[in-house]
Every structure is written in structure tokens, then in C-alpha cells.
Amino acid sequence: MIQQAVNPPIEQRRAEMAFGGSRASVRARAGLIAVVMLLLTACATHTVKSTSYTPIVRGEAVPEALLLDVGIAIFDPGLDGLSRREEETTNAQIRVAESRYVPYLLADTLQRSGNWGIVRVLPNDSSPIDVAINGTVLHSDGESMALRIDVSDSLGRAWYSKEYDEVVSRFSYEPAERQKNDPFQVVYNRIANDLLAYLQRSVDAAEITEIRTVSELQFARSFAPDAFEGFLTENRNGEIEITALPAANDPLLARVRNIRERDFMFIDTVQDYYAGYAREMRVPYDSWREQSYDATVTLRELQGSARRRFIAGTAVVLGGIAAAANGTDFVTQTGGAASVGAGAYVIKSGFDKRAEAQMQLESLQELGESLEREVAPRVIDLEDRTITLTGTVEEQYSQWREILADIYAAETGQL
Amino acid sequence: MPSASAGSQAANAGSDSASTSNSAGQSGSQSAAGAMPGVSASLPGRSQSPADTGPNGENGEQAGSSSAGQGDQGGRDLGTGASGQPGGQQSGASGSSGSVLGSPSGDYSLDTLPDGVLSGRSGREASSAAGDGAVAGSAGAGRGTEAMTTTERAAVLDEQLRRGYEAFDGFILGERERAQAETNAGGAGAQPGEEAGAGGSAAAGPQILNGGGVGPQVATQAPPMPGGQTPTETFPPPEDIPSGRDDDVVARQLREAAMSEPDPELREALWDEYRNYTGLSDN
Numbered sequence: 001m002i003q004q005a006v007n008p009p010i011e012q013r014r015a016e017m018a019f020g021g022s023r024a025s026v027r028a029r030a031g032l033i034a035v036v037m038l039l040l041t042a043c044a045t046h047t048v049k050s051t052s053y054t055p056i057v058r059g060e061a062v063p064e065a066l067l068l069d070v071g072i073a074i075f076d077p078g079l080d081g082l083s084r085r086e087e088e089t090t091n092a093q094i095r096v097a098e099s100r101y102v103p104y105l106l107a108d109t110l111q112r113s114g115n116w117g118i119v120r121v122l123p124n125d126s127s128p129i130d131v132a133i134n135g136t137v138l139h140s141d142g143e144s145m146a147l148r149i150d151v152s153d154s155l156g157r158a159w160y161s162k163e164y165d166e167v168v169s170r171f172s173y174e175p176a177e178r179q180k181n182d183p184f185q186v187v188y189n190r191i192a193n194d195l196l197a198y199l200q201r202s203v204d205a206a207e208i209t210e211i212r213t214v215s216e217l218q219f220a221r222s223f224a225p226d227a228f229e230g231f232l233t234e235n236r237n238g239e240i241e242i243t244a245l246p247a248a249n250d251p252l253l254a255r256v257r258n259i260r261e262r263d264f265m266f267i268d269t270v271q272d273y274y275a276g277y278a279r280e281m282r283v284p285y286d287s288w289r290e291q292s293y294d295a296t297v298t299l300r301e302l303q304g305s306a307r308r309r310f311i312a313g314t315a316v317v318l319g320g321i322a323a324a325a326n327g328t329d330f331v332t333q334t335g336g337a338a339s340v341g342a343g344a345y346v347i348k349s350g351f352d353k354r355a356e357a358q359m360q361l362e363s364l365q366e367l368g369e370s371l372e373r374e375v376a377p378r379v380i381d382l383e384d385r386t387i388t389l390t391g392t393v394e395e396q397y398s399q400w401r402e403i404l405a406d407i408y409a410a411e412t413g414q415l
Numbered sequence: 416m417p418s419a420s421a422g423s424q425a426a427n428a429g430s431d432s433a434s435t436s437n438s439a440g441q442s443g444s445q446s447a448a449g450a451m452p453g454v455s456a457s458l459p460g461r462s463q464s465p466a467d468t469g470p471n472g473e474n475g476e477q478a479g480s481s482s483a484g485q486g487d488q489g490g491r492d493l494g495t496g497a498s499g500q501p502g503g504q505q506s507g508a509s510g511s512s513g514s515v516l517g518s519p520s521g522d523y524s525l526d527t528l529p530d531g532v533l534s535g536r537s538g539r540e541a542s543s544a545a546g547d548g549a550v551a552g553s554a555g556a557g558r559g560t561e562a563m564t565t566t567e568r569a570a571v572l573d574e575q576l577r578r579g580y581e582a583f584d585g586f587i588l589g590e591r592e593r594a595q596a597e598t599n600a601g602g603a604g605a606q607p608g609e610e611a612g613a614g615g616s617a618a619a620g621p622q623i624l625n626g627g628g629v630g631p632q633v634a635t636q637a638p639p640m641p642g643g644q645t646p647t648e649t650f651p652p653p654e655d656i657p658s659g660r661d662d663d664v665v666a667r668q669l670r671e672a673a674m675s676e677p678d679p680e681l682r683e684a685l686w687d688e689y690r691n692y693t694g695l696s697d698n
Binding site: 255258262265266268269272273275276279280291363370389392393396399400403404406407410411413 | 565568569572573575576579580582583584586587588590591594595597598601663667668
């Protein structure tokens with residue numbers, strides 16, 4: 001027994017050597033696993049957020065005759081191209097409300113820049129305008145907004161298309177900042193600056209005059225086609241060209257100009273509707289954006305954390321299985337089994353994170369539903385008023401068209 | 416153009432038919448104050464005699480000439496909207512005399528428009544009534560058609576245009592006044608940055624927020640009201656209730672329900688629920 005105590009059996013020593021030899025590897029493996037888990041679970045996605053503000057650029061003063069009018073159509077809500085994940089966080093009614101709200105903010109920004117003539121949100125495309133802006137809301141929540149803008153002129157020339165996206169910081173929702181600007185005012189300023197830059201770079205004074213003339217002739221043609229059909233033509237590129245100009249003192253043109261002034265009044269009235277709509281929507285919408293900002297950021301972090309935990313846990317489990325299956329000694333196999341357990345725990349934590357993310361998503365959806373109940377009636381009211389006004393005006397326009405046709409026939413001796 | 420020739424023949428109908436159509440037009444327009452009653456009714460039918468000088472005819476003609484001149488000088492800048500049509504405003508004021516257009520009541524729904532405004536039936540009915548008279552008197556009026564020159568025909572049609580302008584101007588200005596009154600009643604006061612922009616709209620830009628309209632008030636907004644209804648009365652929170660900026664969805668709903676609850680006992684119960692949920696009662 002004493003000899004056994006002094007000289008342990010060879011088998012036991014071999015076991016101890018094996019144990020002592022793999023002890024380091026087990027420690028190393030465990031340490032490596034711990035480091036990997038720590039790194040993977042602690043990693044957070046980094047989102048670049050801008051706190052800088054892009055001011056509106058005001059160009060040099062130009063004569064009124066060289067100012068182009070801008071019409072902004074109601075934006076496309078962008079609901080058709082949503083991914084499955086985007087559908088979970090996008091409220092269709094809010095997006096529809098935004099498709100009316102965003103154009104008004106953009107129109108107000110362009111108007112305040114002083115670089116353009118009249119800038120209006122147009123309820124339809126029946127009124128020819130010098131520069132037309134169409135847009136799509138690609139993405140919008142409290143944290144980020146993405147828009148696509150398409151610009152063209154009355155000649156039918158496409159100026160450019162561009163996408164704008166902005167991720168704002170919490171700073172944008174500070175009361176002092178919100179008193180000055182919309183949280184995403186920088187997007188509208190960038191759009192306005194790009195539009196001015198294109199105008200200054202690519203459109204000269206002669207083209208501006210041509211655009212304004214074509215707009216007027218298009219309007220005249222819509223009201224008196226018999227009289228003004230021959231002044232415009234379309235080339236092979238689909239662009240409008242002026243073939244002739246009416247006399248400066250053409251009485252029929254003077255009548256059309258009178259009607260066009262009324263059309264501007266109609267557009268101004270629609271603009272008043274949108275102004276009232278924007279004012280009613282601003283408070284609940286800003287509140288929703290501020291609250292959804294935190295929820296959106298938290299949701300993204302939880303989803304990312306859950307994903308990383310799944311990846312890390314799966315990797316650890318697979319490594320542990322491999323070690324347990326291929327290990328030649330008890331320690332390796334035991335270490336492998338321990339790794340499997342640790343990986344399973346990480347995977348379980350990933351499920352917990354995903355459950356938290358789901359709760360956050362439901363909270364976000366509930367916020368959206370709350371705003372939807374507030375803005376949906378306002379959207380309906382806006383549409384109702386606009387359609388009613390448009391219908392009444394169009395009825396009057398149709399009578400004026402008949403009268404102008406009779407006047408033209410009388411003046412040309414057809415009667 | 417058959418319609419034009421028929422119209423010119425009808426235009427030379429006897430004064431009886433013209434006065435009939437004119438009175439029909441006026442009564443039709445008076446029936447729907449605030450809407451655009453004169454869309455077709457105020458436009459005298461083509462049966463109207465060129466010599467017609469109805470109750471508003473003389474004033475309308477005088478204003479028409481002034482509006483025709485001033486309308487040409489209106490220019491494209493409609494920053495305020497109302498100033499773009501001084502002639503229209505004048506003609507609207509003098510030509511309408513309140514009898515055709517009435518005062519804008521703000522009721523713009525389709526139901527308030529006179530029958531046939533959108534379909535033009537009232538105008539066509541007046542024309543058909545005048546046409547019947549024209550048929551009866553066509554034999555005697557045939558010589559009048561031949562004597563009507565191109566200038567006279569154009570003058571008649573210009574008069575129709577002018578009256579249409581009057582009706583349109585009154586209607587649009589009424590709509591703008593109503594829209595701006597609603598905006599002024601429900602919105603904030605003057606905000607920075609709106610003086611140079613928002614042409615045609617006196618309302619403030621949405622990106623310029625009030626100094627007192629943000630912060631705690633953002634989270635405690637009154638419940639939404641459908642358009643046209645009076646806003647729900649809100650009751651201020653007790654002094655121990657914080658601003659609510661950090662409220663989650665449930666706390667915010669409790670706050671909103673409590674602030675809009677008229678029953679004081681129920682309101683206090685809701686605030687107690689709010690305190691329990693947010694942990695204020697423990698503190």
C-alpha cells in the first residue's frame with residue numbers, strides 16, 4: 001500500500017498525465033469559448049447617425065419672369081415593394097398619411113427658399129406646371145426616412161431621379177430642436193438644394209422661358225384645343241416643342257390667362273386644405289415618431305442580439321458535439337458535453353431576446369395603430385374636401401371650355 | 416358647331432324667356448348659399464338676350480370691364496391668393512351683391528350643391544326652357560340672329576365668362592376663408608420662417624413648432640376627434656403626475672383616458688391606476 005502510495009500504478013499515472021496533459025487544452029478551449037461568446041453576444045451594430053444640419057441654399061435673386069413654378073404630386077406611399085420584415089413594422093394608414101404630409105413639408109421648404117415661383121401640392125395632374133416633382137416614400141419611422149424623388153419639367157424632360165435617406169439621432173427630438181425644424185427637415189433641405197443646383201447647372205434663361213411658355217400653352221390647349229392645338233408638337237423623344245407662338249394681344253389667350261389665374265386660386269385653396277391637414281397631423285405624428293424612435297432602436301438591437309446569440313450558440317454546440325464525438329479521453333468528451341450545454345444556454349438566451357424583440361415589435365405596432373386612429377379620419381376628410389372642390393371646379397371648367405369654343409368659332413367666322 | 420349655332424339662335428329669344436332663365440338662375444343660386452350655386456345657374460343660358468340687363472347686369476357689366484382689365488394685370492404671383500385677383504374680388508363684390516353667391520357657410524358637400532350643378536342639368540333645363548320660348552319666338556327672332564355681328568356674339572359669350580368668373584371667385588374665396596378660419600382656430604399663432612413662404616397659405620409650416628406645443632404636451636395629446644366635431648375637453652393632471660415623456664404605451668393610454676374623462680371619480684381612479692402602473696404610488 002505504501003509502495004502504491006509512493007509509486008502509483010502506471011495506469012493511474014497515465015490517466016493523470018492524460019488528465020494533466022488535456023487540462024490545459026480544456027482550459028484553453030473553455031477560455032476560447034468564453035471569449036467567443038463574450039465577443040459575439042457583446043457586439044452591437046453600429047449605425048451612423050447624423051446630427052449635422054443642412055441649411056437651405058438661397059440662390060441669387062432673379063426676375064419674376066425667370067422663376068419656375070413647382071408642383072408636387074401626392075407621394076406614392078411605397079406599400080407595394082415592402083419586404084416581409086418591413087410589413088411588420090410599417091403601418092399602411094400612416095404611410096398613406098405621410099404621402100400627403102411629406103409633399104406639403106417639401107413644398108413649404110421650396111417656397112421658403114425663395115428660389116422658385118409658386119410651389120404647390122397638386123391634387124392631380126390636370127394643371128400644367130413648369131416643374132413637376134413626384135416622389136415615393138421608401139421608408140419612414142421615428143429613426144429614419146427614405147424618399148425617392150423624380151423631377152421633370154413641362155417639356156417632358158426628365159431632370160433627375162434621386163433617393164434620399166436620413167437617420168436622425170435622439171437629438172432631433174429635443175424640444176429646442178423640434179421648435180425650429182421637423183426632425184427630418186434636413187431631407188427636405190437636401191432635396192431643395194439639389195433642385196436648385198440642377199437648375200443653376202443645367203437650365204439656362206432661354207430654357208426657363210421656354211418651359212414657362214410651354215406650360216401656358218399646354219393650359220391654353222386644354223381649354224381651347226381648337227385655337228391652341230397648333231402651337232405645340234411632340235418630338236420623337238416625347239419632348240414638347242413650340243412650333244409657333246400666339247400673338248401677344250390675342251384676346252383668346254387673354255381669356256385663357258384669366259382662367260389660369262382662377263386655376264391658381266383653386267390650387268391655392270387646395271394648398272390651404274393641406275396646410276390645415278398638416279397642422280392637425282403634426283402633433284400626433286411627431287409624438288408617434290418620437291416614441292417609435294426608441295422602440296425602433298430597441299427592436300433593432302434586440303433582433304441583432306438574438307441573431308448573434310443563435311449564431312454563437314450554434315457554433316459552440318457544434319464544436320462541443322464534435323469534441324464529444326471525436327474525443328479520445330474522458331476529459332475531452334466531458335469538455336465537449338459542457339460546451340454543448342453552454343451553447344444551448346446561449347441559444348436559449350437568443351430565444352429570450354427574440355421574445356423581447358417580439359414584444360417590442362408589438363409595442364411598435366400598437367403605437368402605429370394609435371396614430372392610425374388619429375390620422376386616418378383626417379386623411380379621409382382631406383380627400384373628401386379635395387375631391388369635392390375639384391369636382392365643382394371641373395364642372396365650371398367644362399362650361400368655360402364650351403364658351404371658349406363658341407368664342408373661337410364666332411371670332412373665326414365659323415358661326 | 417351645332418351647339419354654338421343653336422346657342423346663338425337661342426340667344427335671340429324674346430326677353431320673356433331670358434328673364435325666365437335669369438330668374439331661374441338666381442333662384443337656383445340662392446338656394447345653396449355658401450356652395451358654388453352659380454356654377455351653372457349664374458351662367459345665363461345661351462337663351463339669354465344680349466340686351467338683358469338683369470338686377471345685376473349693369474353693375475356686372477361695369478365690373479366686368481374692370482375685371483377684364485385687372486385680371487390681365489393680375490400676374491402669376493399669388494402669394495396671398497386674395498391679392499391675385501383684385502378685379503375678381505371687385506367684380507365678385509359688385510356683381511354678386513350677395514344675391515347670387517350668398518355668404519360662404521362652409522358647407523361644401525355635394526348635397527348642398529343645387530341639383531344638377533355637377534351634371535349641368537340646371538343650366539340645360541334653363542336652356543331648354545329658354546329654347547322652348549326660342550322655338551315659339553324663332554320666327555320673329557330670325558331677323559335678330561342675322562343682325563348679330565361676331566363682335567356681339569363674342570360680347571355675349573364674354574358676359575357669360577365674366578359671370579362665371581364672378582361665381583367662381585366668390586366660391587373659391589369663400590372656401591379659402593373657411594379653410595384659413597379653420598386653420599387659425601385650430602392652429603398655433605405666428606411661427607418663425609413662415610413669412611417668406613407658404614404662398615397662398617397663412618397657416619404655419621409644419622416644421623416650425625410652437626415653443627409651448629412640445630415637450631410634456633406631446634405625450635398628453637387630447638384624443639383624436641373626427642373632422643367637424645368639437646374637440647374633447649381635457650383635464651390637467653394632478654400635481655404629482657410627471658410630464659409623461661417616459662411613458663410607455665400603456666401609461667400613455669392611461670394618461671390620455673384620465674385627461675379626457677369628465678367624471679371626476681372615474682378620472683381619479685384612472686390616475687390611481689396610472690400611479691400604480693408607473694410606480695408613483697410606491698415612491
